[in-house]
Amino acid sequence: MTPPSYPHRHLLGIEPLEPSHITAVLDTAEALREVLDRPIKKVPALRGKTVVNLFYEASTRTRASFEIAEKVLSADSLSIATSTSSVQKGETLLDTAKNLEAMNPDMIVLRHAASGAPHFLARHCRSAIVNAGDGAHEHPTQALLDALTLRQKKGRLAGLRVAIVGDVMHSRVARSNAWLLTKMGAEIILCAPPTLIPKGIERLAPVTSRIDEAVEGADAIMMLRIQQERMTGGYFPTVREYHARFGLTEERVKRARKDVLILHPGPMNRGVEIASEVADGPYSVILDQVTNGVAVRMAVLYLLLGGVPEAA
Amino acid sequence: MTPPSYPHRHLLGIEPLEPSHITAVLDTAEALREVLDRPIKKVPALRGKTVVNLFYEASTRTRASFEIAEKVLSADSLSIATSTSSVQKGETLLDTAKNLEAMNPDMIVLRHAASGAPHFLARHCRSAIVNAGDGAHEHPTQALLDALTLRQKKGRLAGLRVAIVGDVMHSRVARSNAWLLTKMGAEIILCAPPTLIPKGIERLAPVTSRIDEAVEGADAIMMLRIQQERMTGGYFPTVREYHARFGLTEERVKRARKDVLILHPGPMNRGVEIASEVADGPYSVILDQVTNGVAVRMAVLYLLLGGVPEAA
Amino acid sequence: MTPPSYPHRHLLGIEPLEPSHITAVLDTAEALREVLDRPIKKVPALRGKTVVNLFYEASTRTRASFEIAEKVLSADSLSIATSTSSVQKGETLLDTAKNLEAMNPDMIVLRHAASGAPHFLARHCRSAIVNAGDGAHEHPTQALLDALTLRQKKGRLAGLRVAIVGDVMHSRVARSNAWLLTKMGAEIILCAPPTLIPKGIERLAPVTSRIDEAVEGADAIMMLRIQQERMTGGYFPTVREYHARFGLTEERVKRARKDVLILHPGPMNRGVEIASEVADGPYSVILDQVTNGVAVRMAVLYLLLGGVPEAA
Numbered sequence: 031m032t033p034p035s036y037p038h039r040h041l042l043g044i045e046p047l048e049p050s051h052i053t054a055v056l057d058t059a060e061a062l063r064e065v066l067d068r069p070i071k072k073v074p075a076l077r078g079k080t081v082v083n084l085f086y087e088a089s090t091r092t093r094a095s096f097e098i099a100e101k102v103l104s105a106d107s108l109s110i111a112t113s114t115s116s117v118q119k120g121e122t123l124l125d126t127a128k129n130l131e132a133m134n135p136d137m138i139v140l141r142h143a144a145s146g147a148p149h150f151l152a153r154h155c156r157s158a159i160v161n162a163g164d165g166a167h168e169h170p171t172q173a174l175l176d177a178l179t180l181r182q183k184k185g186r187l188a189g190l191r192v193a194i195v196g197d198v199m200h201s202r203v204a205r206s207n208a209w210l211l212t213k214m215g216a217e218i219i220l221c222a223p224p225t226l227i228p229k230g231i232e233r234l235a236p237v238t239s240r241i242d243e244a245v246e247g248a249d250a251i252m253m254l255r256i257q258q259e260r261m262t263g264g265y266f267p268t269v270r271e272y273h274a275r276f277g278l279t280e281e282r283v284k285r286a287r288k289d290v291l292i293l294h295p296g297p298m299n300r301g302v303e304i305a306s307e308v309a310d311g312p313y314s315v316i317l318d319q320v321t322n323g324v325a326v327r328m329a330v331l332y333l334l335l336g337g338v339p340e341a342a
Numbered sequence: 343m344t345p346p347s348y349p350h351r352h353l354l355g356i357e358p359l360e361p362s363h364i365t366a367v368l369d370t371a372e373a374l375r376e377v378l379d380r381p382i383k384k385v386p387a388l389r390g391k392t393v394v395n396l397f398y399e400a401s402t403r404t405r406a407s408f409e410i411a412e413k414v415l416s417a418d419s420l421s422i423a424t425s426t427s428s429v430q431k432g433e434t435l436l437d438t439a440k441n442l443e444a445m446n447p448d449m450i451v452l453r454h455a456a457s458g459a460p461h462f463l464a465r466h467c468r469s470a471i472v473n474a475g476d477g478a479h480e481h482p483t484q485a486l487l488d489a490l491t492l493r494q495k496k497g498r499l500a501g502l503r504v505a506i507v508g509d510v511m512h513s514r515v516a517r518s519n520a521w522l523l524t525k526m527g528a529e530i531i532l533c534a535p536p537t538l539i540p541k542g543i544e545r546l547a548p549v550t551s552r553i554d555e556a557v558e559g560a561d562a563i564m565m566l567r568i569q570q571e572r573m574t575g576g577y578f579p580t581v582r583e584y585h586a587r588f589g590l591t592e593e594r595v596k597r598a599r600k601d602v603l604i605l606h607p608g609p610m611n612r613g614v615e616i617a618s619e620v621a622d623g624p625y626s627v628i629l630d631q632v633t634n635g636v637a638v639r640m641a642v643l644y645l646l647l648g649g650v651p652e653a654a
Numbered sequence: 655m656t657p658p659s660y661p662h663r664h665l666l667g668i669e670p671l672e673p674s675h676i677t678a679v680l681d682t683a684e685a686l687r688e689v690l691d692r693p694i695k696k697v698p699a700l701r702g703k704t705v706v707n708l709f710y711e712a713s714t715r716t717r718a719s720f721e722i723a724e725k726v727l728s729a730d731s732l733s734i735a736t737s738t739s740s741v742q743k744g745e746t747l748l749d750t751a752k753n754l755e756a757m758n759p760d761m762i763v764l765r766h767a768a769s770g771a772p773h774f775l776a777r778h779c780r781s782a783i784v785n786a787g788d789g790a791h792e793h794p795t796q797a798l799l800d801a802l803t804l805r806q807k808k809g810r811l812a813g814l815r816v817a818i819v820g821d822v823m824h825s826r827v828a829r830s831n832a833w834l835l836t837k838m839g840a841e842i843i844l845c846a847p848p849t850l851i852p853k854g855i856e857r858l859a860p861v862t863s864r865i866d867e868a869v870e871g872a873d874a875i876m877m878l879r880i881q882q883e884r885m886t887g888g889y890f891p892t893v894r895e896y897h898a899r900f901g902l903t904e905e906r907v908k909r910a911r912k913d914v915l916i917l918h919p920g921p922m923n924r925g926v927e928i929a930s931e932v933a934d935g936p937y938s939v940i941l942d943q944v945t946n947g948v949a950v951r952m953a954v955l956y957l958l959l960g961g962v963p964e965a966a
Contacts (some may be wrong), residue, residue: 066446070390072418078694080722090433091441094420098392098445101418106696106725108718121714121921129715129920132944133722134690296441297433320444378758382702384730402745403753406732410704410757413730608753609745632756 036333040152040159043168044209052210056178058329059322065102066324076105079335080135083109084127085162086142091296091320092162092171096139099327105335108135123147124154131155136335140164158334166200171330172295173206175323177214179315180250182322183291188215193244193286195276196254196303197265198222198231203295204254208234219244223276225265241276248286252293253278256303269302279305283313291315348645352464352471355480356521364522368490370641371634377414378636388417391647392447395421396439397474398454403608403632404474404483408451411639417647420447435459436466443467448647452476470646478512483642484607485518487635489526491627492562494634495603500527505556505598507588508566508615509577510534510543515607516566520546531556535588537577553588560598564605565590568615581614591617595625603627660957664776664783667792668833676834680802682953683946689726690948700729703959704759707733708751709786710766715920715944716786716795720763723951729959732759747771748778755779760959764788782958790824795954796919797830799947801838803939804874806946807915812839817868817910819900820878820927821889822846822855827919828878832858843868847900849889865900872910876917877902880927893926903929907937915939 036054044052065073081100085093093109100107110130127138137158140148145167152159163169181187192211198204198220211218218235220227221244227237238244245251256272266272283290292304292314300306309316348366356364377385393412397405405421412419422442439450449470452460457479464471475481493499504523510516510532523530530547532539533556539549550556557563568584578584595602604616604626612618621628660678668676689697705724709717717733724731734754751762761782764772769791776783787793805811816835822828822844835842842859844851845868851861862868869875880896890896907914916928916938924930933940 068390071392071446072390078692078696080695080725082718090422090438094394094422094442095445097420098418098447101392101420106722108721108725110714110718122924125920125922125924126714128941129944130718132941133719133948134695134945135722296437298437300434300437317440317444320441321446324445380702383704383758384702402734402750406706406734406754407757409732410730410759413704413732608749610749612746612749629752629756632753633758636757 039334040148040161041170041330041334042148042152042159042161044170044173044206044213045168047213049213052174052177052214055174055326055329055333056181058333059174059178059325060182062328062332063322063325065328066321071102072104073102074104075332076100076103076335079105079137080133081105081107081137081139081331082130082135083107083139083162084130084141085110086112086123086140086147087163089141089162091323092141095320095323096162096327099324099331102324103328103331105136105331124150127151127155131157137331160330160334163202165202166205167202168206168209169202169295170206171323171326172203173210174330175319175326176207176252176293176295177210178322178326179293179319180291182318183315184249187211190216190249191247192216192218192250192252193221193248194218194252194254195221195241195244195278197226197256198237198254199226199228200257201254203252207252219248221245221276223266223272241278241282242285245278245282245286245290248290250291250293251278251283251286252295253304255295255297256299273302273305277301277303277305278308280307280311283308283311289313293319296320351646352460352473353482353642353646354460354464354471354473356482356485356518356525357480359525361525364486364489364526367486367638367641367645368493370645371486371490371637372494374640374644375634375637377640378633383414384416385414386416387644388412388415388647391417391449392445393417393419393449393451393643394442394447395419395451395474396442396453397422398424398435398452398459399475401453401474403635404453407632407635408474408639411636411643414636415640415643417448417643436462439463439467443469449643472642472646475514477514478517479514480518480521481514481607482518483635483638484515485522486642487631487638488519488564488605488607489522490634490638491605491631492603494630495627496561499523502528502561503559504528504530504562504564505533505560506530506564506566507533507553507556507590509538509568510549510566511538511540512569513566515564519564531560533557533588535578535584553590553594554597557590557594557598557602560602562603562605563590563595563598564607565616567607567609568611585614585617589613589615589617590620592619592623595620595623601625605631607631663958664772665794665954665958666772666776666783666785668794668797668830668837669792671837673837676798676801676838679798679950679953679957680805682957683798683802683949684806686952686956687946687949689952690945695726696728697726698728699956700724700727700959703729703761704757705729705731705761705763705955706754706759707731707763707786708754708765709734710736710747710764710771711787713765713786715947716765719944719947720786720951723948723955726948727952727955729760729955748774751775751779755781761955784954784958787826789826790829791826792830792833793826793919794830795947795950796827797834798954799943799950800831800876800917800919801834802946802950803917803943804915806942807939808873811835814840814873815871816840816842816874816876817845817872818842818876818878819845819865819868819902821850821880822861822878823850823852824881825878827876831876843872845900847890847896865902865906866909869902869906869910869914872914874915874917875902875907875910877928879919879921880923897926897929901925901927901929902932904931904935907932907935913937917943919943
């Protein structure tokens with residue numbers, strides 16, 4: 031495999047990427063994906079490389095996905111969750127990262143509640159930095175796995191009509207996807223309750239508060255997770271009312287194209303932002319997203335850590 | 343080694359197993375056990391296989407035992423404890439499992455507070471499922487390691503007289519052992535305070551509330567852990583009184599056979615269900631149980647994941 | 655490489671070591687250190703050896719440092735933090751350790767809040783025990799990495815004048831360093847607020863409460879971490895006052911030798927025991943300490959577990 035061209039040392043977000051860089055990650059992910067179907071899911075590509083997964087926010091799927099990607103590629107990985115670490119002792123993010131870096135890892139995968147935290151590390155550390163979600167800013171590997179899923183099922187990204195529905199204001203998933211899809215020539219429409227539409231977002235994409243309008247004729251619908259803390263934050267009245275006005279039901283899916291794809295980054299609140307029949311229905315590609323997540327993270331590790339091509 | 347016959351895809355409990363299946367696991371465990379005594383404790387049998395240890399309840403020994411078994415067999419393993427995971431975000435067990443499964447693991451080892459949780463996963467997931475303890479229902483690898491220990495020391499299971507003493511009502515260990523020992527032809531007697539005897543249990547084995555009667559002439563005594571939450575639940579008056587009436591003391595051990603074996607699944611409450619002199623005494627095989635636990639889990643991994651025989 | 659002579663089965667503290675044992679660890683660390691600069695940071699020296707990291711206190715850097723050292727040497731490692739373990743279930747340290755030991759690990763690395771906990775395990779367990787910090791008693795790998803850093807930068811330990819400044823009373827780092835430096839022929843001076851000077855310590859080294867006196871002409875200054883719990887314990891009035899009287903500022907550094915080295919075991923309280931300009935300044939070797947920490951732990955693992963020389 032000739033590695034496609036990804037010229038950056040880090041993956042901090044989708045916004046700074048050019049379409050060819052995005053394509054490079056997706057092509058690499060597609061090439062590496064078949065390793066996951068082998069009876070022996072292991073290639074020596076990153077043997078002797080060390081990756082630190084530094085998670086300041088709880089996570090199952092993203093952390094598990096990175097860890098599995100690391101193990102499949104034979105990297106050594108070390109996961110640090112703040113609950114059992116000296117982060118509690120009040121050390122700054124930079125001191126923690128500098129200290130980890132002094133142990134000579136090749137990459138730090140960072141999830142942090144502060145927007146820009148991985149960019150800050152990238153300016154001050156030598157290791158390759160991967161943003162695994164920074165506050166309400168970006169979650170680039172999520173957007174890449176969503177794109178891989180769309181491209182697999184639809185054969186292309188350009189020209190697709192994609193509705194992104196939910197708490198757009200607080201969603202790093204929405205932001206990264208809006209950047210990626212726009213760059214790749216898809217047409218997106220954002221849909222959120224009026225209290226959850228960030229100011230100025232209409233410069234990036236058209237916005238509506240009517241879900242029926244958003245999903246009309248859509249090739250794909252990306253539902254966003256409603257976070258419990260928003261529910262009690264006065265952003266919307268009740269879970270029941272949220273579901274009534276913004277939940278994706280089977281009836282609403284019918285307004286989209288017949289071959290619409292339903293995506294959700296998980297974990298899902300069934301009966302809140304998405305009805306169970308839709309989540310488990312024929313158009314749902316939610317579990318494909320998860321599988322593609324491992325492939326995309328393998329690709330990012332491989333491209334950033336200079337994997338040995340013949341070993342893959 | 344010709345792998346003995348274990349025809350199931352999962353290990354959900356002892357109840358559905360036939361004696362030959364139990365023997366298959368025990369024979370495999372005995373064959374694999376010597377790997378643990380080698381200076382280099384590592385065989386490539388499960389290289390490239392991925393096992394997810396999904397623990398919804400705190401555990402040291404069971405989780406450590408599975409992790410060591412996985413590493414000795416060269417499997418890649420990923421451990422998820424609920425305290426640092428999105429399980430806190432309210433996702434259902436099935437969604438969590440489906441998501442993990444979409445990352446293509448070969449096996450999910452599940453500990454869960456709800457009886458039947460692993461059976462539920464087995465119905466809905468493609469991965470091999472191993473029950474590492476489900477509520478008060480079953481803990482099959484514990485019963486298998488207890489049986490391995492008894493068989494090693496006594497040369498047989500059939501005909502042994504085994505007393506199981508303690509909180510029978512809430513004990514998955516008691517339930518799995520009762521099934522296993524009965525199937526293998528041992529004679530068991532259950533002993534518990536009257537408030538901790540489940541209704542209908544006398545159909546499975548004779549029951550008494552007098553420990554002296556239970557241990558009389560026993561080949562083995564299995565003590566059950568008293569859980570703190572029971573102590574405050576009104577099931578029995580005080581720790582001191584529990585020890586006086588149901589604790590295993592040296593004096594009581596004398597009522598059993600001269601070559602009696604004392605077992606405990608741990609962690610022990612010394613001075614409550616078991617006196618320290620007994621726990622550390624000559625008849626105690628409590629630490630043998632732990633060593634055999636690794637061997638039994640290696641056997642289960644090996645049999646379910648189709649290990650390459652010549653690699654072991 | 656001919657392994658230098660380290661005759662002990664454990665590493666419990668610096669106090670029982672002879673200078674030649676300390677030199678053996680430092681020489682081994684220096685030889686192994688270059689592995690960390692290789693593109694493929696992996697040697698098979700400890701393949702098939704199992705190390706349990708048993709941490710009863712939160713830790714990022716020490717645990718991460720041990721884990722990386724273990725992975726670089728190809729050992730299998732298992733980390734147990736008390737927050738997700740049955741330690742919460744009230745089991746004694748000895749029972750936990752005995753149980754882990756029954757799983758046949760080759761080494762247990764223990765951090766515990768009680769002084770003497772690793773010595774207790776060493777008396778009762780067969781595994782090699784490494785003390786990763788026991789209460790206010792010792793933290794031997796920290797002193798060894800500090801010594802490795804000093805020796806690298808200064809070419810020697812004998813004759814160096816080293817000031818150790820801060821909460822000497824509660825610091826295992828101070829205690830291990832005082833032993834090590836004294837044994838190796840360095841001249842140390844301890845500096846602490848009068849309330850934080852342990853009784854009888856003047857038998858080990860001269861003591862002062864004036865930092866200006868302590869750092870005067872020093873070849874190296876080791877700052878100790880002030881722990882939050884001391885701040886509220888009435889040991890000193892306020893953080894601001896502590897900084898004013900005992901904080902290491904640029905002005906105070908000027909009293910030391912021109913080529914002074916500044917050390918800190920981390921995590922740092924910037925603006926409390928150390929000014930940021932000093933922590934990040936030209937004399938700071940704080941990050942060298944971290945890198946050397948991995949090398950020292952590799953050396954300890956290697957020497958205690960009888961690594962295969964030609965494999966390193």
